[in-house]
Amino acid sequence: MRADTSRNVEARDFDQTLVRWILRFVGNPDISVRLWNGDEFRITDRQPVACMEIRDRRALFELMRSPSVGFGECYSQGLIEIDGDLGCFMVELTRAIWQRRRRSYYGPKLRSIIHAARANSLELSRHNVHHHYDLGNDFYRLWLDDRMVYTCAYFERPDATLEEAQLSKLDHVCRKLQLQPGQKVVEAGCGWGALAMHMAEHYGVDVIAYNNSHEQVRYARERAAAAGLERKVSFVEGDFRTIGERCDVFVSVGMLEHVGLANYRTLGALIDRCLAPDGIGLIHTIGRSHPAPPDKWILKHIFPGGHVPSLGEMAAVFEPCKFSILDIENLRPHYARTCAIWLEKFDQVADQVADMYDEAFARMWRLYLAGSSAAFETGTMQLYQVVFAPWDNNSVPMTRAHQYPGTQ
Amino acid sequence: MRADTSRNVEARDFDQTLVRWILRFVGNPDISVRLWNGDEFRITDRQPVACMEIRDRRALFELMRSPSVGFGECYSQGLIEIDGDLGCFMVELTRAIWQRRRRSYYGPKLRSIIHAARANSLELSRHNVHHHYDLGNDFYRLWLDDRMVYTCAYFERPDATLEEAQLSKLDHVCRKLQLQPGQKVVEAGCGWGALAMHMAEHYGVDVIAYNNSHEQVRYARERAAAAGLERKVSFVEGDFRTIGERCDVFVSVGMLEHVGLANYRTLGALIDRCLAPDGIGLIHTIGRSHPAPPDKWILKHIFPGGHVPSLGEMAAVFEPCKFSILDIENLRPHYARTCAIWLEKFDQVADQVADMYDEAFARMWRLYLAGSSAAFETGTMQLYQVVFAPWDNNSVPMTRAHQYPGTQ
DSSP: OOOOOHHHHHHHHHHHHHHHHHHHHTTOOSOEEEOTTSOEEESSSSOOSOEEEEOSHHHHHHHHHOHHHHHHHHHHHTSEEEESOHHHHHHHHHHHHHHHTTTOOHHHHHHHHHHHTSOOOHHHHHHHHHHHHTSOHHHHHTTSOTTOOOSOOOOSSTTOOHHHHHHHHHHHHHHHHTOOTTOEEEEESOTTSHHHHHHHHHHOOEEEEEESOHHHHHHHHHHHHHTTOTTTEEEEESOGGGOOOOEEEEEEESOHHHHOGGGHHHHHHHHHHHEEEEEEEEEEEEEBSSOOOOOHHIIIIIOTTOOOOBHHHHHHHHTTTTOEEEEEEEOHHHHHHHHHHHHHHHHHTHHHHHHHSOHHHHHHHHHHHHHHHHHHHHTSSEEEEEEEEOTTOTTSOSOSGGGSGGGO | OOOOOHHHHHHHHHHHHHHHHHHHHTTOOSOEEEOTTSOEEESSSSOOSOEEEEOSHHHHHHHHHOHHHHHHHHHHHTSEEEESOHHHHHHHHHHHHHHHTTTOOHHHHHHHHHHHTSOOOHHHHHHHHHHHHTSOHHHHHTTSOTTOOOSOOOOSSTTOOHHHHHHHHHHHHHHHHTOOTTOEEEEESOTTSHHHHHHHHHHOOEEEEEESOHHHHHHHHHHHHHTTOTTTEEEEESOGGGOOOOEEEEEEESOHHHHOGGGHHHHHHHHHHHEEEEEEEEEEEEEBSSOOOOOHHIIIIIOTTOOOOBHHHHHHHHTTTTOEEEEEEEOHHHHHHHHHHHHHHHHHTHHHHHHHSOHHHHHHHHHHHHHHHHHHHHTSSEEEEEEEEOTTOTTSOSOSGGGSGGGO
16 A cells, blocks of 8 residues: 555545535535545535445546536446435435526526427437337336336325326326217327326227337237227327327327427427317426426437426417416426336346346436436426316316315 | 488498408407498398497597507497497407407517516506506495405306305415415405405414505405404505515415516516515416407506416516426406406496496496406406415425315
8 A cells, every 4th residue: 555645645635626616516415425545525514415436537527527417427337326325315416406506597598498499300209209218118117117107196195106196197187188988089199008098998088199109109009909999099100290180188298398399389289280179188298497408418318309398488389379278287296206116116126127238227227217306306397287278168177176086 | 311312322331341341350250230320230141149339430430540449438438339248249259359360479479578568667556556446445345245356256166156256266275375374474466455364364374465555455454453353464555576574475366467577577586585495375367378468448448557478478477586386277267257247246336336437437347347257258368376386395285185175
């Protein structure tokens, strides 16, 4: 072992200073840091929630280049490790970042608009969806619920399981739409078909469900055939922009995040063409309380082409065609819990995932799920369910008591 | 009686052509028209819902100058009369106008922005509020409910009376806010104090309620004293911009319509300063499904300085301070019914109103109430209740079941 010469001490001081500088940029989270040389120090005076191990000096330079992409990539590659609970660490990091940005408004709004200028073409949308949803049904089956619902669940009771909460979500959506037997429903972005099949089976409607993901459509068709629902539900492999059917009900759960701001008017106009004058629609989407561009790491590795809108930005879907917004519910706490459960289940199968892909992939997904839960927990992401109807549709319900069937 | 010379026929043809031209501009409503000379004709082939009597040629020129202001003023002065049900006539007229404007978006949006540039100063706001709300408490007592609630009621059951529905509205708002005894509530724009007193009396909270209207504040103070609630509720005569208290709950029912687009950020920043980190707020306001400037007649005679926002425009209140929108409910059908009941009650006391002011005033108010009911009935106006909280408030409820107490 070498003696700690003054030159070494200087170098170590410099490394610490660099780390502190980077962490000041993300709002000084209450964490401790351990460097590759064993040096450990706190960032604030408060009790650290977890320790970030930086295992290689290279990670420092990646973090300086882009805190978001750098952290995500270094964590995936194992250059950064979290000693302690990853979920708690991500909550603290997210809280600190957004507390620091608390007052900024026009900057993120402008960057959101600039990001929006890149419209997703049909080709690009197919590519983006393929990137995430065609990872293989076997992969998602490992850690999703039995119905394969990959959107926010609805915990009607605090102690509900994920299976129960996903079922509650499907029914909550159906109740909001007041589905009647024989109605024709168009679903845009149907995942593995759980909602489409639930609507057909339990509410007697006919569903045409669109999806750009080849793997998901294949799986959904198999399931519908196995359940004897082929005549009630048809799955179409295609972009929402190819929807041509007229319908009584339009529903889209977890698709708007992939549409991109520049295509919101197109989506609104399409719904306007499809929906009957006495029809009703529902869009379920991740949202924000304020406009901001997507996280760069998420955009690069998880959801290329994605954009998480504020309600003000979502107005571009509804206002040009004068849709009347009937009801908006924010399910943010439900998505925090959903993601936390997914992470728990994912952790149990992480070795299998690493075998299917590789270690870096498994770590990347672990970070994405922990980060998503943290985003909803801290309020930097919201989950909106928006119910709307043509502006002059007077057959809309007077109250929302039908959504809470215990009252009736 | 003179013979109908060809010159007279020509003149009458010209008058009819002019009327048809004006009515084409407002979308050819299914009405008939009777002129001062007794000529009567239909505008469309369909059964007319009512007949518009134009009793003087002067009215034609007023209508040409400004269809909205012209119609309102001529109706008030008796130069135009509606033979048939005024409510049905206004529904048909409103439907026709907005059907014609169905596709226009950027034009009205631009005019809305231009209108917004005129910010209401403190002085102007006081003047505007005085114009409408200081007409005299005796006037409003004639046709409002006993509690003097001059905002949209909530018809929990279809057969509820106005008294019941206004009480339900107060409780609906209180349930949305989940009021707890001992909490401090700031109310901005409190009318005659019905909500403030209800919150204090039935939910045990302390209320500071602001209002710019001298007459309303005087009345509210008297009522609070009579009910022995002076220590729980204090009424302040002042603009919302003078609010300085910290509070657990911020509520504003029917004020945002008077704030004006240019002051939305000011309002949001004020709420941000007042509201506790674990606080909650509610704004109840008339809205639109799309941006549009106010009706010119309403602006000139009924609500000077008013602006009815779309949800996209309302984002300017919430997004700069990153408030998390928890819940939006559209009570449009409830306001159509509320206004229709007000009109019915108003008609019963119209003679008294004419004695208090004059005949033109009574007719103006009749038209305003009928027009408002028609606007909500046809969907050209909406009524939004927006519940919001600071973005990182995690004490918000998981579901909305508490709003529907039968479920619990």
